[in-house]
Amino acid sequence: KNQVEQSPQSLIILEGKNCTLQCNYTVSPFSNLRWYKQDTGRGPVSLTIMTFSENTKSNGRYTATLDADTKQSSLHITASQLSDSASYICVVSSSASKIIFGSGTRLSIRP
């Protein structure tokens, strides 16, 4: 069964600290994995997209990793800012054009 599981469900950290969000998937055959950021009351916005051959990709203070062998991905946020408060959604696409959403991690940054 194709599934995407994210952890933790929610996370609260102080401004300036780093954090790492996890995504485990069982989607097969794998095509690519994306991380989206969704602000409250807004549509998701793509942060990174990773294919089978990519291990690490950065977008500013966001760094995503992918281990295709263990089927795990992480999103690391460096030097968090208040504006990073949002839900982060992991989305995995299969080669059969199936798109599976994770349930998201709600991140709150406290001043």
Add this chain to the structure above:
Amino acid sequence: GAVVSQHPSWVICKSGTSVKIECRSLDFQATTMFWYRQFPKQSLMLMATSNEGSKATYEQGVEKDKFLINHASLTLSTLTVTSAHPEDSSFYICSARGPAGGGLKWGTDTQYFGPGTRLTVL
């Protein structure tokens, strides 16, 4: 590039009325658009897949006669919530699948999301 708009951004209506939400891909043609519903503090739930020029494919449990989807052109899909009830109050988000070719930047399975429409039924 890859901008998707939704209109309206929010709407309040009386129970029993119908509400139409538009989803437009502004700078690319989208043969496929998706409609999602999201309740507070929950993830997106796919309602239906809309293909230009053909009938939409609805997910299990979604009433096709209640949520009418029309994808009349390559840049516009509409969702009409018919005879809305308070339990239909939710955040409705559309996405458009990117055009073919151009590598992953415009991958055919890349979805670009609209900003969402907040529906409140009184």
